[in-house]
Amino acid sequence: MDETDKSIIEYLQKDGRTSYTEIANDLNVTVATVRNRVQKLIENNILKIVGVVDPFLTGMSTVAMLGLKVRLNKLEDVVDQIVKIPEVRFVAVSTGSFDLFTEIITSSNEELYRILTEELSKIDGIEDTDSSVILRIYKQSYDWGVK
Amino acid sequence: MDETDKSIIEYLQKDGRTSYTEIANDLNVTVATVRNRVQKLIENNILKIVGVVDPFLTGMSTVAMLGLKVRLNKLEDVVDQIVKIPEVRFVAVSTGSFDLFTEIITSSNEELYRILTEELSKIDGIEDTDSSVILRIYKQSYDWGVK
Amino acid sequence: MDETDKSIIEYLQKDGRTSYTEIANDLNVTVATVRNRVQKLIENNILKIVGVVDPFLTGMSTVAMLGLKVRLNKLEDVVDQIVKIPEVRFVAVSTGSFDLFTEIITSSNEELYRILTEELSKIDGIEDTDSSVILRIYKQSYDWGVK
């Protein structure tokens, strides 16, 4: 990743639909360069260009953060299965008292109940769960720096 | 938000640069309709189209989740100040033992140290912090349903 | 549930023995309407009319709140058995660090001991319990809103 890549990323972090022509002009490179670079960043899973919605404004009013304790020798299996649950939007290994950290977005508390008791309950190796419900989001930004 | 809005959002959640022509054709509406709808969704803060990068692949290798306990009568002040710290990417009120839930993305553990001891330490009303460092992200998706 | 149902409920939440004639007069409906509506609400498990006693004033001086951690794939079994214990007055699934939340009302600490060690101990799938003893109740109301 060179400086051109980084500059292109910065434009797209601010507005994912910035025209490649505009970026090319600003950076003094060809439009083809911009297009190729973006394509490569996406292929390498470094970059995604996506429409992100505010869950509370689109009726997905139950956003839950879950800490999971997992039997460590089952961690891979647990991850394999948990990432397949569509309502699970985020899965990560973290330090601290929980092994996995996940985010679930659903349309209601009832739906969260269903995922906990019908989906997570089937996954062998989850020892403990701790869930919190997000009541209001004050900031959610996507334009952090790249190094 | 009607069914057309929802369908447009679904296209953009999958690929934020889907051409409006393609969406218009698929939905049997005019390109102008798609463009207007997108513009309105963005103006109402329902939708953002953004380039999202994988922090670990762009050198931002310290991603921390923080739970904060806050004196409740200072909650607004704390939120006002914490959202201004650029490395703080996410701020939300949640149920559970912590009042605020935040995500910080930096390039190193040292930089995380600086934010904790130089930035958060200045904010009056934070009673307690608990931080975890994300070691690997397995899933981060943005295409959840809309209702 | 329409506005008449809601109004009837409000009368009964305040006083469960309000005469149906009084309610009918106030709402400008027939007594039969009130009676039928109440019967249907009860049949659908939406409404119960009950005498509720203050446990501390009737000698049931040990009221305990218990959080239970349960193996998630045994949750249904655990619930099936725990609801059968007469002293267990409340059982619910909740977010947070515990999976089940229960209330037990007994006449003494010794009796609470018996339930913990003789009843709960037989239920397979309970991983952990945390109990608190209620020392004084300041408010217990039943007339919350309906929507």
Add this chain to the structure above:
Amino acid sequence: MDETDKSIIEYLQKDGRTSYTEIANDLNVTVATVRNRVQKLIENNILKIVGVVDPFLTGMSTVAMLGLKVRLNKLEDVVDQIVKIPEVRFVAVSTGSFDLFTEIITSSNEELYRILTEELSKIDGIEDTDSSVILRIYKQSYDWGVK
């Protein structure tokens, strides 16, 4: 409270609208006796006859349990103010790591947010809060024994 009181209570715990005539016949006392006893039990705050609704079936879908840590020398003040919040249905002092135990019933997670940040935040002396959201109620009974 004598055996007659206890027997009357048992009838009313099962069905709050049992006719006093029926109770009187069964217990071999006069209807006036039943009526007087009930009246006295109610006046002494030992008994309430109320219509109780299932919050989830009446649209009050956010039921939260809160543990509060309170500066002990402010406990009375905190209790005085917290019992006045209509959505707070239950307030009790308990053993364990929290001093007060409360239940809040609202129609949405947003409304719970408002109560936490606008109502509880004004009460001086609350040091810490821990909240859980009830996702499903399996048992809620009111006919416990009297001694």
Add this chain to the structure above:
Amino acid sequence: MDETDKSIIEYLQKDGRTSYTEIANDLNVTVATVRNRVQKLIENNILKIVGVVDPFLTGMSTVAMLGLKVRLNKLEDVVDQIVKIPEVRFVAVSTGSFDLFTEIITSSNEELYRILTEELSKIDGIEDTDSSVILRIYKQSYDWGVK
């Protein structure tokens, strides 16, 4: 247990070697009565007359309090075995996050280590332990009221 029993107990709580003659005189009963009563109280495990030493002044400088989480269906077995360890001076079932509460008195931290890793480790059914070391005792009294 009548008033005479209670009065005798009070004398002995203050000084376990108070002469029975002195107690008898004060209470206006015969010495034989005092002796018989004491004997019965001891036989019924209501009373013990013992020499109690300050562990820190007799070289037993490691006093530890342990909370144990126990598989509830093994509670009896665990108790049976743990009470046999001579250094374990106190075992009780309690509310709260731990099921058993125990006190261990040893002459050194090394000896505490041995009990944890060689004695407790052999007892099947102990799920979790949390230990604290007492650093100084400010009060230890034995003359509480009897009712």
Add this chain to the structure above:
Amino acid sequence: MDETDKSIIEYLQKDGRTSYTEIANDLNVTVATVRNRVQKLIENNILKIVGVVDPFLTGMSTVAMLGLKVRLNKLEDVVDQIVKIPEVRFVAVSTGSFDLFTEIITSSNEELYRILTEELSKIDGIEDTDSSVILRIYKQSYDWGVK
């Protein structure tokens, strides 16, 4: 403390009323020696001879263990006041998450409530309390070794 002291202590730990003659005979010392030694051990607060009752069998049915967090610079003040509360039978500084460890013995949960809300609440410097109620005592011994 020499071997004679230790031997005398061992006799009294088993039975606080063992006659000094018996001890003297067994140890081959004079009765005066035993009496003097005991007196000195008591004067130096190394030994107490006391009648100890089982609280549950004498109607003191609420035995609570409390962990207290204390502002460290107020520790002495807190200790000075807390030891004066008669129902507080044990006060010690310990390692772990709590600073002080106390035991309270009362005749009822209501009385425990009174001590928490009327006595402890007056002591400045107590930051947090966590209480557990003992439900059954399986072992309470006083005859630990001396070194």
Add this chain to the structure above:
Amino acid sequence: MDETDKSIIEYLQKDGRTSYTEIANDLNVTVATVRNRVQKLIENNILKIVGVVDPFLTGMSTVAMLGLKVRLNKLEDVVDQIVKIPEVRFVAVSTGSFDLFTEIITSSNEELYRILTEELSKIDGIEDTDSSVILRIYKQSYDWGVK
């Protein structure tokens, strides 16, 4: 260990390369005495003379402290295996809520991830882990007293 041993240790705690001649002169013993004493202290594992580096200044920027809960009857096995992991620098049994206390020093958060998920996960008997990342070291001294 006599006074000469202690004095030699004190010199070496301050500077591990202090010449034996210098120590010998100061202590009025022969150089051979110093050399022999040091050798014996090392052979008995009482003393090690080592070069210690600041991990953050040598690129080992992820220092983690881990608390481990271990099935007590597997403690020895767990210890046997965990001490073999080269990045694990410290392993100890402790009081408190964790059974083992360990320190891991690696060059990156990714490497810490690998040790947690590939090395620790293979060790049977670890029930729970809680990890913290050290962000800055303010003091690390090695010259504590000897008694």
Add this chain to the structure above:
Amino acid sequence: MDETDKSIIEYLQKDGRTSYTEIANDLNVTVATVRNRVQKLIENNILKIVGVVDPFLTGMSTVAMLGLKVRLNKLEDVVDQIVKIPEVRFVAVSTGSFDLFTEIITSSNEELYRILTEELSKIDGIEDTDSSVILRIYKQSYDWGVK
């Protein structure tokens, strides 16, 4: 820091008194080079050569790990004072629920008590402490990699 520095460090991590001649021969550099490099590493606080003793074998039998919660705006002050306490051997800022992580080495539990109640209690800004006592050390190594 170049490869020569790293190699020198590795020799000294294994044995802090390895002769510079030996190192110079092995690395094919002059003895002066080794001496200068070592001196510079020491001056830059990258390297210390020290005699390290096993506390349990030298009579320092109470080794405690402490987590401290600190008011963040007082962190610097707290650190300034805590590093001056000689028995405090390690002070670091960490993620997790505690802000500071410290190690204290003393000769007895009584001495630990003195440090907690007389030294730490004087430092303004410490909100909470949690201490564990190390009962046995299984591994303590100093020869970790350098990068």
